[in-house]
Amino acid sequence: MAGAPGAQATPGQRIDPRDPDLGPNVTVFGPDTPQDEIQQAMDALHAKQVDAEMSTDRHAVYFLPGTYGSDADPLQFGVGYYTEVAGLGASPDDVTVNGAIEVRNRCLGDDANPNCIALVNFWRTISNLALDVNTAGQGGCEATTNFWAVSQAVSMRRLDVRGPLSLMDYCSAGPQFASGGFIADSRFDTAVTNGSQQQWLTRNSELGGGWSNGVWNQVFAGVEGAPSEAGFPAEPYTTLDTTPVSREKPYLFVDDDGRYQVRVPAAQKDTSGISWADGPTPGRTVPITDFYIARPGDSVATINRHLARGKHLLLTPGVYDVARSIKVKRPGTVVLGMGHATLTAVDGAVPLTVADTAGVVVAGVTIDAGTVESPVLLQVGRADRSPWRDRVDTWRDRLCERSALWAAIDPRCTTGENPVTLSDVYFRVGGPHVGKVDVALEVNADDVLIDHTWVWRGDHGVEGFPTDGSEGVNGDSMRWRTNTGRTGVVVNGDRVTATGLFVEHFQEHNTVWNGEDGTVVLYQNELPYDPPTQADWTQPDGTLGWAGYKVGDHVERHRLFGAGVYVFNQNDPDIVTENGFAVPQAPGVRLHHIMTVNLSAGTIEHVVNGVGDAVPPSTSGSPEFVVDYPAP
Template identity: 40%
Template sequence: MTSNNQGDQAVLPPTPNNPNPVDFGPNVIIFDPSMDVGSIQSRVNDILTQQKPNQFGEARYAFFFKPGSYNNLNVEIGYYTTVHGLGHSPDEVTITGGGVQSGGIPPNGLALNNFWRGVENLAVHPTNDGQPQTPKNLNINLWAVSQATYMRRVHVKGVLFLSDFHYDGTGGNYSSGGFLADSLVDTSVISRTQQQWMSRNTNVAEWPEGVWNMVFVGCENTPSGPWPQRPYTVVNTTPLIREKPYLVIDKDGKYSVRVPHLRRDSKGPSWSGSNEAVTSLPINQFYIAHSNRDNADTLNAALQQGHHLILTPGIYRLDKTLHVRHPNKVILGLGMATLTPTTGTPIMKVADVPGISLSGIIFDAGPTNSPILLEVGQPGSSADHSTNPIALFDIVGRVGGPSVASATVCLTINSHHVLLDNVWLWRADHAEKSEYVGWDTNPCQNGLIVNGNDMTAYGLFVEHFLQYQTIWNGERGSTYMYQSEIPYDVPSQDRWMQNGEKGYPSYKISNNVTTHTGRGMGIYCNFLKDGVQLDNAIETPNASGIDLQHLITVWLDGKPWTGINHIVNGRGGAVLNRQPMTATL
């Protein structure tokens, strides 16, 4: 079902930077099935050569594939690259050959830093049969990734590998923490050394492997086995979700953005076996931004006039806060579009209004401390958004990495009923230059603070902040798959204490909270100073409505006498100096 009901949104005239045909700028590369496949391959390879080593570079790209078939093509992508099929369903764009891939770093395929990339709304038919050191007779699509990546609305007509299979025996091909949603895999997902993973609303024929923490919510054909011998957490249906908005093009060459409707207690992909319920937004309702000519004033003017917003690939340096005040607005980032403050202001504030969708954006701290990078709802927000929630998809909050940076909090949620769908909040533990990271160099106290009630997170990744990684003050919150590394660079135990305890728990549920749900939660340590320990990975009030299941701590590496002493509130075994490496509860 397609709906054109725009609610309060009037049809807006084209904006000055939104001509016909649409100008997505030079870093959106648009492919058509009539093009020579060699030319397509050459363009993809040129960008891969630039982006594969470009972890902290400034270039960003998006590949658009118009509906049709693309044969004998291998689309491998690197940093800050996203791939978008423009069909109304994933099967309207089919890439046959190598597929759409993300490989590890040679020579041993390590993918622990394979961040900031994604693919959505297409089908891949991999035919890379019998590659070296892989099982024979398998058509494999390689997707060796870690945090801040996504695969959505994808139909894999073969095997999906989640860690690099070009393995030379040195033990280095780990990957860590990806996200698969609203997708169909015809055969197997082989996770191999992928350490943790979030799957939501998928249908996978077989998932035989797992390392620490593999979470499945609203998925069909889920794996089974007793925890923790089999590291699977299965939630039968997805309580509440609205899928990410996506671009399409019709037979007349007109673009629009489709906004899927809210689903409750759903299972399996939204597009498989039935017509989707969506709202279709014509492209002339969007202000199409370009980093080389737009600034905070032009973006705020477009938002104030009621336009939706497309951020084409680039870095947008902002001297003022962006304000999103109108309900039901879509802000869609392409190519991991990046917003960064230049004067220590918050990057964006979203009003307490219904139906906002934010997606595909890096919120990157600047050199002057910002009190917050992204705020959803103002303090004291009270509106009921249960029938039309604010939703965040594929969002990154980053403090440090490309340069010296500082913030106090990455993300604060004040509104009720907010949905988070694949969010990574990261205080950088490594950087372009070593002098760009350090306890006093790229400080940030907390990754996420939740003050609103009834917030739901699917795939929440929060890492390396100086104090609590996540603070949950709101009632009836839910987290499905939590991955957190506590800070590596604690300078000494006496500088990392609170209430007489060693360290700050990663996930803190405040004492006033009576009801909270958590499923599949992993907290890991790698302390670089001797003797630094964390007493509790998770802290909760003693209330009967606190329901946490399938919890794991891991000692990744570190100095002597370091570790995590308990999993939650003094319960659960210790992980110290690899004895044992993991503990579960």
């Protein structure tokens, strides 16, 4: 089936399916493109983007089916900020790069103290290709592996990697820290070196050569060849045989007739391994002519008109100022961002709203808070969860179960099998500019899947805060008052699943989960660095601090697998947080493999609900683990 139900031709945009106009920041290479031309272009792009952490540049680079590089002349290039690199084949093996596609440490210090780390290597993507690792021509240590030294908001999807891969760069001067990350639907024939990665989620993949080590929190779901969790916490692995709910991210490809299409994978339950082992990934294909291809500067009114008429939405690379909500209402609509396309709230707008309807997919989009406070940056489903609405939902669910006729006409009947899905959707409050929001991501609908997100209230940026000590460490006191964000994620819907939930630095509970039957596979959180005083980090009832992960007091059923809350109160190292996690005492609320850790400032007294020893600065870098809560 092609397109969303009810899709119809929309006037106003002509698209050549064999040569669509994807804007000035999209580059497409073919196997007939001279390799020196590709090398030159990729080297220039990397030089432009390697240090462009807070820039507005966005880029996507695609490779048509074929082979690039050779044993004698490998293609080797780096991937910088806001850069997407992807193959345009129907299968990852349709595009083969013989060479290296790498991210290396950034050295942020001086000659005396280079401070080479990957801790701020954010916002980049690689997907849908085969990589035959070939580092010929690189000298010494650099030739030992393909380095992918990254941290949050970086995804590796639909890859076939043949040869060594390291998730840290161990060649440059230390400390070589890294704090990622995410792999899905990928195959590796050689051991993956985790190295210094503090946490990582690998989902629905094959590790033919195994996994080399762990630091604090390494989670595997539906991964063939994953390490056992039997040695936890000495070996900090959390391993699920299958992924409870998954859907692979939509991907652009070119068919045998040269036409551009988007493959929209189907949702799956209790799966393991890659989706493309025995043929095409299960799902549906949508012609690119069924999309509205947007560019920065297009009005929201135009975008909404096309969405209302049944078009899907392709956001070409760039920054979109959004002064009124982009509204996704129709079942099955796909919103696909290219090259980390970014929506920025203007005048307190909610940049994106998604209706509670089946099959909507939002993927590859970054959403930024603006200088005027927004109530929310992305809202899924209506906020009204009144008792009357709950009764209506119960009545509807019963009709869906008992009436085939009703199930055929009501798209909400299929939300469980075809959930609203958010894939590689990232949020920022501060960083490139001042940002203000109440809640970044609010999920009110049931049966939603969140597949990899980083929800970040910036701990650093270019906003111009004084760094002379007059406003705390690196301007943190002013940041606390100016870049405001109460909560990163609020989940009110039932049966919501999150695989790869990263939420950091918000000013109260970073995540609040109020819905029943929620499941989270890997949660990572840093508490805010910047509360000026303990009084600023104390709840109205006197509780010291806000837990990094809060499950609502009324919730009876909830599951969490592999989670960490970190503390680094650099503005006032004497600040205390009572609990990293706070959950109700209910038999159906189960936490498996959770931990807290100190990054050298502040204190967390307990891991969860008074259980677990404190992590003060004297324990810096040494986690406190709880294997299961409540204890069996």
